[in-house]
Amino acid sequence: MKINILAIESSCDETSAAVISDGKVLNNIIATQSVHEKYGGVVPELASRAHQQHLIPVVHQAMEEAGMRKSDLSAIAFTQGPGLMGALLVGGSFAKSLAYALEIPLIAVNHMEAHVLAHFIDAPYPSFPFICLTVSGGHTQLVLVKDYLDMEVVGETLDDAVGEAFDKTAKMLGLPYPGGPEMDKLAEKGNPEAFPFPITQMKGLDFSFSGIKTAVLYFLRDRLKEDPGFIDRHLQDICASVQHSLITMLLIKVRKAARQFGIHEIAIAGGVSANSGLRAAINLEAKEKNWKVYVPKLAYCTDNAAMIAMAGHYKYLEGRFCDREVSPIAKMKIGNHG
Incomplete structure (x- = not known):
């Protein structure tokens, strides 16, 4: 049956x-x-x-x-x-x-x-163990995946998610919601080195993205005081520069996790994994580090x-069912199966 x-x-x-x-x-x-x-x-x-x-x-x-x-x-x-x-x-x-x-x-x-687990909808499938960078509007995590239902969060954001940093920056720039995909499109035509935004580094494998949001806010405030048309003239370069800094912060930790656990199978998942800049950067990294990289189809990101x-x-x-009286909502964490 x-x-x-x-x-x-x-x-x-x-x-x-x-x-x-x-x-x-x-x-x-x-x-x-x-x-x-x-x-x-x-x-x-x-x-x-x-x-x-x-x-x-x-x-x-x-x-x-x-x-x-x-x-x-x-x-x-x-x-x-x-x-x-x-x-x-x-x-x-x-x-x-x-x-x-x-x-x-x-x-x-x-x-x-x-x-x-979206990586197991369509082939090719990653082999265990692998590192998964899970990035979305609400979460940024590095997950050590040992089996289908055996996962451990080895690094995560200590404040804001990377997807929120994209969306809040887009809002500051006056882009329509959802802003992350709009930034990605504009960044493709911009210079990623036009404006040096900070690369925040935390100890271990954790992330922090609140600092770059603040830096962008003050950067735009100061530039607009001197030049009210600054954003309109430099929109593509601003998007490319912010995106470059965010992706750099992500890749630094992915590299570190791969070295720490001796893993060459790398996956990315979540809404931000649809970002073309991130996909291009991690594929370039894969060629240099001899990684196998897995990214779900856009529909599954x-x-x-x-x-x-x-x-x-x-x-x-595995027979992991829940009681029908279970609460329909819970603050679930990876690795905590109840």
Whole structure:
């Protein structure tokens, strides 16, 4: 009998559903919330309401495209955390209710572990152990991946995530939300050495990105006092220079982790892994260091249910189910499986 799992992702502003059958992802349906654009960032209450509107349609589409009925499902997987409380509550409550009604197992998934496991949706797959740089708007982590469900965070940001540094810089520059991808496009045409922004170095494998945000803020303030049209004339160079500093900070720690653990298999995951500058830089580094680098397809970099489905599949194989009375939200950490 096939193992068919319906997965739900609702941690932030993407409402997503996917179906996986015997470890093969059949689809990945995503409804993007455009309501946040005029606010320049995600508004939690609006995100929760949008999830309520989008969830049933995306689930219906995922099931229909997979050619499955509810009675064909073996389990329901859902994102339990980390994420926005209200957003998680919508997806988690739906998953609990459906699993209870169908009398099938419920699987709680750590959102960040799922980003790592996105590398096993499509070949080529990384070999264990490998280092995964997991970078998004809310997290920046270096993860030592020993097995599908055996991971250890060996380095992380002590303040802001790198994705937040991208988005906040973009907002200062007047770019539309989401700003990170806009910065990436502009940076491709700019000079990364035009403006020297600081490279913050922390001890060990940890990161810090609050300093560069402050540096950009003061840099723009001072330049605009002297020249009100400064941003318009130098927008591409500013984006390229900030992006260069952020990517440099990431790669310094990846190099250090690879040396420390003697690993040559390197993966990147999370929304910022879609950044073309980061992809180019890590591939260049791979040639110099003889690394094997793995990057998921763009559809599996940002928040999506396919990665939740893949995590759910491996947890199903090990019988890691949760009680149907479990809280639909939790402050989950990698390596803490409950």
